[in-house]
Amino acid sequence: MRPVQASASLRDVTVVFDDRPVLRDVTIDFAPGLTLIRGPNGAGKTTLLRAIAGLVPLARGARAIAADPLFIGQRTMLLRALSARENLTFYRRFRGLSADGVEAALAAWGISARDRDRPVEQLSAGERRRASLARIRTEPLAIMLLDEPFTELDDAASSELRTAIGAARDEGRTVIVATHAHPELDALAGATVGLREGRVIVE
Amino acid sequence: MTGLGRIGLVAVRELRAERREPDGIVAAVTFIAVLVLLESLVVGPVVARDADIAPALFWIALAFATILATMRSFDRELEDDALEGLVALPGGRDALFGGKVVAIAVVLAIVALVGGLLSLVLLDLPLALPLHLVVVVVLGVVALPPVVVVDVVLALRLRARAALVPILALPVLVPQLVAASRGASAAIAGDAVGALSWAGLLFAFAVVYGVIGLTIVPAAIE
Numbered sequence: 001m002r003p004v005q006a007s008a009s010l011r012d013v014t015v016v017f018d019d020r021p022v023l024r025d026v027t028i029d030f031a032p033g034l035t036l037i038r039g040p041n042g043a044g045k046t047t048l049l050r051a052i053a054g055l056v057p058l059a060r061g062a063r064a065i066a067a068d069p070l071f072i073g074q075r076t077m078l079l080r081a082l083s084a085r086e087n088l089t090f091y092r093r094f095r096g097l098s099a100d101g102v103e104a105a106l107a108a109w110g111i112s113a114r115d116r117d118r119p120v121e122q123l124s125a126g127e128r129r130r131a132s133l134a135r136i137r138t139e140p141l142a143i144m145l146l147d148e149p150f151t152e153l154d155d156a157a158s159s160e161l162r163t164a165i166g167a168a169r170d171e172g173r174t175v176i177v178a179t180h181a182h183p184e185l186d187a188l189a190g191a192t193v194g195l196r197e198g199r200v201i202v203e
Numbered sequence: 204m205t206g207l208g209r210i211g212l213v214a215v216r217e218l219r220a221e222r223r224e225p226d227g228i229v230a231a232v233t234f235i236a237v238l239v240l241l242e243s244l245v246v247g248p249v250v251a252r253d254a255d256i257a258p259a260l261f262w263i264a265l266a267f268a269t270i271l272a273t274m275r276s277f278d279r280e281l282e283d284d285a286l287e288g289l290v291a292l293p294g295g296r297d298a299l300f301g302g303k304v305v306a307i308a309v310v311l312a313i314v315a316l317v318g319g320l321l322s323l324v325l326l327d328l329p330l331a332l333p334l335h336l337v338v339v340v341v342l343g344v345v346a347l348p349p350v351v352v353v354d355v356v357l358a359l360r361l362r363a364r365a366a367l368v369p370i371l372a373l374p375v376l377v378p379q380l381v382a383a384s385r386g387a388s389a390a391i392a393g394d395a396v397g398a399l400s401w402a403g404l405l406f407a408f409a410v411v412y413g414v415i416g417l418t419i420v421p422a423a424i425e
Binding site for chain 2: 053054055056057068069071073074075076077078079080081082086090091093094095096119120128
């Protein structure tokens with residue numbers, strides 16, 4: 001699967017949870033390259049990513065996306081009782097891809113051969129997060145949505161993630177990262193969107 | 204990847220997780236085994252062998268086993284947002300319902316096999332039409348999970364779902380339980396036409412609730 005030029009956009013999007021607007025009239029176009037979503041806790045960063053991924057109903061507005069995205073949320077999205085290898089193989093097969101490359105991707109993210117076959121709940125939080133981020137390599141889609149991807153990562157893994165994000169950007173993929181920290185990403189970003197109380201304040 | 208292929212992938216993933224962490228199936232098998240053992244003690248050996256009593260208790264136990272297995276399955280999915288990972292995939296919402304129903308039906312078949320054999324041996328049930336009984340049990344096992352999976356999905360984000368799911372599911376399951384119990388009774392008593400008629404009704408329930416589930420679960424999961 002070769003990444004292709006792609007983009008996503010939200011037009012006048014409002015998302016409401018329990019009568020409380022979490023996103024308000026948000027209009028953004030995402031071009032290929034790295035876009036950072038910045039904002040304090042509760043600003044609506046996660047909801048914005050989930051809106052792009054089509055995981056939340058829109059109370060108002062429209063979403064357009066050129067291709068199915070890879071969405072990696074704040075939690076690892078790995079099913080307990082299965083190993084990291086089985087989880088990543090499942091995700092690849094579901095997308096119609098072979099299981100090739102899963103071992104290499106997990107190895108590249110520092111998951112040892114033994115740990116690759118252990119149930120994910122027996123791994124440390126950092127190992128689970130790294131196994132989850134190995135999906136960047138095993139599902140090389142044109143659009144990637146990463147929600148606070150640096151959570152639980154040590155310095156070495158954080159550096160690995162920055163490299164992976166930079167490589168995806170250089171391949172022409174649309175990478176959208178929500179994070180309230182990691183200013184070093186600013187140098188890689190083509191655009192930064194600031195959110196506060198569900199509204200875009202900087203673009 | 205076809206829709207059926209995706210359903211198969213979800214079912215295999217579910218069964219693999221259940222094999223590694225068989226808490227749900229162990230609890231369900233233990234529950235039905237204890238029920239069969241207690242049955243003859245509580246109602247007496249003569250009544251326990253009645254062709255109406257034993258199947259009714261057996262199917263009530265299977266209904267609870269379905270609820271237990273389905274709740275366990277979705278609890279595992281909610282941990283670490285594995286469910287969101289699945290529904291974020293293209294075709295994931297559509298495959299969720301079918302995959303869960305297939306996997307839970309397989310789990311239920313194992314529970315039914317153990318419970319059925321225990322009932323036949325311990326209660327010494329005189330079984331007139333074994334093949335007809337197998338048909339009724341297979342269709343009953345297929346008819347129960349769609350209702351429970353739909354109910355669990357509808358109650359997924361509610362804190363009180365452990366209490367709500369049985370309350371929501373059991374009234375809807377009554378027609379299936381009646382059909383399965385009457386069909387099994389007919390097979391035990393030697394009424395071939397009656398057993399197959401009830402089996403046909405179970406098949407219809409499975410189709411109707413299968414279509415309902417395939418239609419509303421992708422929307423409800425949002």
